[in-house]
Amino acid sequence: MRLARVLRVLVTREVTIMLHYRWWLAMLQLSNIVAPAISLLVWRGAIAQGSTPPVTETFLTTYLVLVSIVAMLTSSWTSGFLADSIRLGGLSSWLVRPCSTHLNGIANNIGEKVVKLVLLVPLVAVLGIIFRSEVELPPVGVRWFAFAVSLVMAGAMTFSLDIVIGSLAFWFEDVTAVNRLRYLLARILSGSLIPLALFPAAVIPFLNAQPFRFMVSFPLEVLLGHPSGQSFALQVGWFAAFVGSAVAIWRLGLRSYQGAGA
């Protein structure tokens, strides 16, 4: 209960801070929507010229219109801040407080998502209106609820991975290059550029099992398709593994932490 109260206070503070950067965040949202919009244009162009992808045009269009919102909601930008606070000693001030630095990280992520959502939805709406003839959403019901649950687990997985990468700063001076590699892999394997169903059949079993799928693609599959119960179980398994790894690496790293000036 106390944690919820602290979280609410922290989120309110973060939203207030984020509002100072609204134009900065608006430009970021513009960059978020460009990649799926390019994919949408080339794929629709290819279909118009006789291309035969393994999914319907409606699924492809709806997926690529919605993917920027899902990718934004399940993203996390904690690793850089966390690595900085470890390297520069800012973590010390959180270690002496009766509240975890990760609660602040969660509040920071929720705050940016609240502001970003307001900025991104109009852009997605414009894209949706342009391609409205091929956009099809399910009626409000169980599927939307399952989508929300899957979305929260996807967000928690990304946040946990961010803690793991940020925690590498306990041992390495700079984690920027590792982060770059992670983003490169995630861009392809999470389905944020094109639906994973478009990949060749030979690699589909691997793509369906790997964790990045559950960070962007899976929530959309839940909303637009009919994923198996086995897939849900796999997401719960990866969720537990990511959260567990984050907790273990954080605890291990704290043992080797030396505050700046200590």
Next chain:
Amino acid sequence: MSRYARLWWSCLRQAIRRDLQFRSQTLINAFASVAELVLGLIPVLILTGTSAAEVGWNGPLTLIVVGIYGACTGLMDCFVAPNLRRIDGYVRKGELDLILIRPVNAQLFATLRWMEPAELGRVVTGLGLAVAGAHAAHLPFEAGLVIRAASWTAIGFVGFSVLWANLVYLAFWFESAEPINEVALEVREAGRYPLTYFPKSVQFVLATVVPAGLIAAVPAKVLTGTVTTLTTGLLLLTAGVALTILHWRLASRRYSSAS
């Protein structure tokens, strides 16, 4: 002119020395740069793999597009991007003072000073991909076609850099324009795809105002023997460079310095 060549050479040596100081970081960055090219190949190959034969694009031709795109953007990320990414900070934190007081052309120096040699790994890999694609597509090796294709890539390189520079100069007019770099990078991604797939209006935009299509798609077409005249491209490029110099002059007048 030789003074600027010496200055550029000094900047390059300094960049290499800096990279040698942080070797593991440089190695991971070089690996990531090549990985970016290889992973970027996947969606384009999937797209052309599912396309009908009459579209005229197949695996080998796609390899040429992605290869040239990778090599050209590797050069851009080594020599241009590190500088353009810093312009916002120069303006916001007043660091431009340190450039303006030097006895060199400030715009040129701000555009060429920083380099990231680790990105050059993508140039080698990209050219390798393009050569492999040309070989697999059984394209004849004609020096004239290669020079013409390289000229189009150069026009695309300078043209897109000029557009990007104008976007980052918004930092002089607005409080912070840092994320505009991300917008520019995402738009540049359109150059990875053969132009044929885009609607006609978008093709026109990608060949003129946002010349991402000139980086690789047009040069690849030229290599297949499609005749395209360079005059219009060169005229547009000259106009773009002149406008960029003018934009810098107008924008830098608004600069309020660190004091």
